[in-house]
């Protein structure tokens with residue numbers, strides 16, 4: 689049975705079919721992807737650190753200069769349907785990854801809750817949990833390895 693127009697767009701459209709506004713709204717604002725990662729040269733295993741990109745605002749989880757970010761952070765990877773399906777390190781909670789894998793968005797996603805704060809209230813976002821890469825020498829990155837960006841906390845939608 690074809691999906692009706694009342695079905696939310698992220699359940700109805702493929703990533704390629706979404707408008708740019710719909711595409712942008714799939715980002716939940718968690719900023720997990722703005723954290724530095726370390727890759728084991730031998731195994732290829734990727735681990736997360738709590739060290740954030742220098743442009744990340746730790747309180748709001750927003751990029752301080754999104755339109756011009758590539759002038760300062762050339763390796764900030766723009767997401768498109770192909771990269772979403774190819775990247776191995778997108779967090780398991782990432783809205784793009786969830787839809788690319790045929791899954792639904794969680795209750796705390798702003799598109800579902802209608803509230804951009806729920807991603808923070810549910811403990812999904814990086815807000816208040818990072819240090820800036822401006823303050824940490826690369827040789828100390830291993831001291832900041834954390835697991836939470838790769839985890840899905842068990843959080844239920846508030847009742848009532």
Ligand code: SF4
Nearest residue numbers: 715716718719721782
């Ligand atoms: S991990 Fe995904 S949902 Fe979270 S900020 Fe990055 S692109 Fe947006």
Ligand code: SF4
Nearest residue numbers: 722741744751757764
């Ligand atoms: S440049 Fe902005 S969007 Fe890119 S990783 Fe840094 S804070 Fe995140």
